[in-house]
Amino acid sequence: MIIAKSISKSFGTTKAVDNVSLEVGKGQLYGLLGPNGSGKSTMIKMLTGQISPSSGHASVEGIDTQRDPIEVRSKVGIIPEQENPPSFLTAGEYLDFVAKARKLEQYDTDKWFTLLDFKDQKDILCKDLSRGTRQKLMIAQAFMHNPAVAFIDEPLINLDPISQNTIKSYIVDFVKKGGTVFFSTHVLEIAQEICTHIGILYKGKLHFSGKRPKGDLNTFFLKQVKHAGSD
Amino acid sequence: MRDLIKYLITEEWRTHTTLFGSFLFVLFPIIVILMVLAMAVFIPIINLMMAESTAMLILHLIIAFLGLQVGAFGIYGQEFMQRRFGHASLLSYSARILPLSDRKIFLAVVIKDILYYFCMLLMPIIIGLSLITILIPDVHIYLRAFVPSCILAFLMGIAVVFFLSIVFAHSRILLLVAAAGIGFLFAMIGDFPPFMFYMERSLTNLLLATIPSFILIAMSIWFFKVDERHEQHRFKNQLKGRKDLLFTKDMIDLHRSRGGIGRIIFSLLLPMAFIWFFLKHFVEYLSIVNFLFLFSVFLGVYSSSIYNWICRYDTYGQYSYLPIRIFSVILTKVRISLALGTIPIIIFIAAAINEQSSPLVVLLSATSAAALYVYGLAITVLLTGLAPHILFFNGKVLVKYLILIIPPPVILIVLSVFAPQYLFLATILFVLSWYIVRWGAQHWENSEQQLF
Numbered sequence: 001m002i003i004a005k006s007i008s009k010s011f012g013t014t015k016a017v018d019n020v021s022l023e024v025g026k027g028q029l030y031g032l033l034g035p036n037g038s039g040k041s042t043m044i045k046m047l048t049g050q051i052s053p054s055s056g057h058a059s060v061e062g063i064d065t066q067r068d069p070i071e072v073r074s075k076v077g078i079i080p081e082q083e084n085p086p087s088f089l090t091a092g093e094y095l096d097f098v099a100k101a102r103k104l105e106q107y108d109t110d111k112w113f114t115l116l117d118f119k120d121q122k123d124i125l126c127k128d129l130s131r132g133t134r135q136k137l138m139i140a141q142a143f144m145h146n147p148a149v150a151f152i153d154e155p156l157i158n159l160d161p162i163s164q165n166t167i168k169s170y171i172v173d174f175v176k177k178g179g180t181v182f183f184s185t186h187v188l189e190i191a192q193e194i195c196t197h198i199g200i201l202y203k204g205k206l207h208f209s210g211k212r213p214k215g216d217l218n219t220f221f222l223k224q225v226k227h228a229g230s231d
Numbered sequence: 232m233r234d235l236i237k238y239l240i241t242e243e244w245r246t247h248t249t250l251f252g253s254f255l256f257v258l259f260p261i262i263v264i265l266m267v268l269a270m271a272v273f274i275p276i277i278n279l280m281m282a283e284s285t286a287m288l289i290l291h292l293i294i295a296f297l298g299l300q301v302g303a304f305g306i307y308g309q310e311f312m313q314r315r316f317g318h319a320s321l322l323s324y325s326a327r328i329l330p331l332s333d334r335k336i337f338l339a340v341v342i343k344d345i346l347y348y349f350c351m352l353l354m355p356i357i358i359g360l361s362l363i364t365i366l367i368p369d370v371h372i373y374l375r376a377f378v379p380s381c382i383l384a385f386l387m388g389i390a391v392v393f394f395l396s397i398v399f400a401h402s403r404i405l406l407l408v409a410a411a412g413i414g415f416l417f418a419m420i421g422d423f424p425p426f427m428f429y430m431e432r433s434l435t436n437l438l439l440a441t442i443p444s445f446i447l448i449a450m451s452i453w454f455f456k457v458d459e460r461h462e463q464h465r466f467k468n469q470l471k472g473r474k475d476l477l478f479t480k481d482m483i484d485l486h487r488s489r490g491g492i493g494r495i496i497f498s499l500l501l502p503m504a505f506i507w508f509f510l511k512h513f514v515e516y517l518s519i520v521n522f523l524f525l526f527s528v529f530l531g532v533y534s535s536s537i538y539n540w541i542c543r544y545d546t547y548g549q550y551s552y553l554p555i556r557i558f559s560v561i562l563t564k565v566r567i568s569l570a571l572g573t574i575p576i577i578i579f580i581a582a583a584i585n586e587q588s589s590p591l592v593v594l595l596s597a598t599s600a601a602a603l604y605v606y607g608l609a610i611t612v613l614l615t616g617l618a619p620h621i622l623f624f625n626g627k628v629l630v631k632y633l634i635l636i637i638p639p640p641v642i643l644i645v646l647s648v649f650a651p652q653y654l655f656l657a658t659i660l661f662v663l664s665w666y667i668v669r670w671g672a673q674h675w676e677n678s679e680q681q682l683f
């Protein structure tokens with residue numbers, strides 16, 4: 001369960017997120033939609049305790065993200081906007097690194113290399129990996145501790161169709177098995193394809209949050225933000 | 232090309248101003264001006280100590296030294312670019328969408344850095360010195376010659392270290408050859424060309440002061456090693472089964488990054504060699520201070536910049552999404568810095584052997600150097616957390632740093648002259664530093680995490 005209660009975040013004079021309240025229930029595949037700069041990443045960072053809100057509260061699985069950010073981060077899986085794992089670790093080492101940082105007693109990194117089909121890249125430095133492979137690595141990283149909730153910031157951007165498919169089907173599968181996913185994107189098609197619920201964020205304000213409406217998302221999106229666009 | 236430089240400068244400006252506001256950023260050069268003005272109090276002493284031309288030579292050398300400080304682009308340029316552009320993704324991406332080679336992009340980064348340091352450092356110094364010349368009738372700096380000669384000295388410092396750092400990225404043996412070559416060249420000229428130009432504005436001197444710099448910079452760009460886009464470095468897993476996670480990771484970074492420890496050694500050796508010669512000169516005039524002691528004080532304070540280097544290898548953003556506390560990351564980097572304290576220790580041993588000082592002097596010097604090293608680390612941690620290379624350009628941070636960092640070495644130097652029996656008090660700094668580090672790390676843990 002993800003809950004945000006009137007959270008806002010300002011950077012200097014920029015109000016990146018403005019008084020947003022939302023709830024995401026267990027088993028939802030929630031897509032936060034909005035154009036670039038609308039505050040999606042900021043929202044995800046607040047929900048995962050990477051930055052603290054200027055005002056308001058958020059909690060994930062009952063843990064207050066501001067009071068106990070480390071606990072939130074150890075519970076959930078997060079794929080940040082920039083898939084930028086430590087440059088000088090190899091892919092294999094990176095997964096070991098994550099497992100240790102998460103204090104996992106037992107883990108199997110090989111399983112992930114097989115599952116996402118990039119075993120041959122295991123000993124290559126993260127900085128030398130292609131973008132698609134790095135995304136796969138980030139998927140493994142975020143899901144290897146079997147979290148109940150995952151946050152993904154702009155998945156599938158700039159990926160080749162094959163990697164896109166691998167990752168998309170992994171996410172859908174994860175939700176089918178009872179997981180909750182909160183992701184952000186500015187590509188409406190992805191949301192249209194896989195989301196059960198959506199939120200529409202525009203200029204820091206939430207214009208809609210709920211079940212994904214039937215029909216064309218583009219039209220729906222434009223209708224929701226129309227009156228906001230005129231100011 | 233020009234657009235690229237413009238873009239880079241805009242980006243630099245934005246990074247800094249969004250981080251701590253344009254006011255504090257602009258404050259930095261103003262503080263430099265004020266610091267130069269504050270130096271004016273030493274003018275009477277300097278006048279007593281040396282001839283005006285000697286003072287001017289030293290001034291030029293100091294400015295060249297600043298150039299040395301900022302010019303090591305080559306050695307970290309590559310990783311810097313990878314970090315900045317996200318390696319394969321953006322660097323080659325921009326190379327693909329813009330019709331530019333990696334070398335051109337690198338050149339743009341170098342030009343941007345030179346411009347950046349020119350505005351932040353050199354220009355305020357020149358302004359400060361000009362103000363001194365105008366305000367204090369005792370000082371006779373001939374500004375019309377000094378401004379260009381000063382810029383040339385700065386450029387020469389940059390060019391030398393830039394070239395050496397590029398050579399270093401290729402081969403360590405070649406570095407020795409190149410360094411010897413440059414040393415030989417200066418020995419042949421027998422003087423510092425930009426200073427010669429200040430003393431006598433002839434065409435020969437102008438050429439001597441400019442051409443070497445341009446040749447070195449041109450060769451550096453030419454030799455710049457472009458990482459093949461498809462080059463993939465493979466390594467066996469060295470993390471498995473290790474207990475000390477963050478420490479091991481940082482050590483791996485240090486080993487695998489180009490230059491690695493070598494670049495830290497490099498960043499210490501050159502400046503310390505410069506300080507060595509400078510202090511030798513100085514102590515000749517002011518024989519009441521012990522040379523080894525004075526050198527050790529500088530060594531200790533200066534070496535604490537190792538921490539800045541260590542913070543460049545990664546960014547907290549690379550694992551801010553994991554349950555890793557900033558507190559632990561900072562403490563790890565402090566431990567790495569302490570481990571790398573071996574480098575200044577070796578420099579110290581070399582100095583001590585060279586000086587053949589008495590055991591007591593060696594002991595006191597070593598203790599003071601170590602204490603100042605640890606103290607310098609602590610203050611850096613307290614004021615800049617994981618981002619020393621960015622936050623030191625915040626005027627307020629810089630002022631605080633200077634206020635905190637200067638008194639201990641000054642007190643120790645004064646003690647060494649008037650009451651050496653109290654020098655053991657330096658050990659207090661060890662305890663103090665320990666608390667400052669813990670306190671500082673906790674402070675950064677609690678404050679908003681900037682994802683550099």
Ligand SMILES: Nc1ncnc2c1ncn2[C@@H]1O[C@H](COP(=O)(O)OP(=O)(O)O)[C@@H](O)[C@H]1O
Nearest residue numbers: 011014016035036037038039040041042043249
């Ligand atoms: N660390 C930061 N400092 C200053 N401004 C920021 C920072 N992070 C985000 N912003 C600003 O907040 C707004 C929302 O950004 P972001 O959350 O990244 O949007 P999105 O992910 O939807 O593209 C933008 O105007 C951006 O410039």
Ligand SMILES: [Mg+2]
Nearest residue numbers: 040041081154
């Ligand atoms: Mg974003």
